[in-house]
Amino acid sequence: MKKTxxxxxxxxxxxxxxSGEKVYDQHCASCHKMEMSKGEMLxxxxxxxxxxxxxxxxxxxxxxxxxxxxxxxxxxxxxxCGARAYQNxxxxxxxxxxxxxEEIEVVSLWLFEKFEIKSTQQNKKQKCGAxxxxxxx
Numbered sequence: 221m222k223k224t225x226x227x228x229x230x231x232x233x234x235x236x237x238x239s240g241e242k243v244y245d246q247h248c249a250s251c252h253k254m255e256m257s258k259g260e261m262l263x264x265x266x267x268x269x270x271x272x273x274x275x276x277x278x279x280x281x282x283x284x285x286x287x288x289x290x291x292x293x294x295x296x297x298x299x300x301c302g303a304r305a306y307q308n309x310x311x312x313x314x315x316x317x318x319x320x321x322e323e324i325e326v327v328s329l330w331l332f333e334k335f336e337i338k339s340t341q342q343n344k345k346q347k348c349g350a351x352x353x354x355x356x357x
Contacts, residue, residue, distance in 0.1 A: 240330020243323045247315050263309050270335035276300045280332050287328040292316030 244252075244266065251263040263269075277283040277300075290298065294312045316324050 238322055238326045240326045240328075240334065243319070243327040244330065247319055247323070248327065251312070261309075263312065264305070266331070267335045270331050271337055273300060274332065274335075274337045283332045284325075284328045287331055288316070288324050291319070291324060291328075 248266065252266040252269060253261070254265060254267065256265050273283060273286070277286055291312075292314055293316075294314055296306055296311050299306075299311070319327075
């Protein structure tokens with residue numbers, strides 16, 4: 221009986237476990253698409269956000285701490301974007317205020333782990349913050 225209950229709890233919890241991608245789909249994808257579109261962009265594509273943030277913040281721990289803070293309390297002075305990005309997109313809204321701490325954690329980890337960092341001379345010259353990207357100042 222105890223084994224059955226434990227088994228059901230484990231299966232049930234895995235069914236409801238959050239994934240970073242599901243959190244992205246629910247909270248981020250409406251602005252941060254996966255690819256650049258020809259239509260109006262509300263924010264840079266998520267792969268670019270991750271790539272540029274990873275170039276600026278190489279440690280996984282510091283990256284996750286930054287993203288968790290930034291999505292709850294975005295401010296231009298702590299972001300990694302250039303002036304053009306702020307001009308084009310502004311500062312993102314504090315979407316983390318409507319998310320659970322678990323959602324914030326899993327999407328922050330997902331953002332670091334999901335996208336491969338590309339090393340090009342052009343990308344090394346650019347900076348980005350969670351929420352928008354642009355050329356370095």
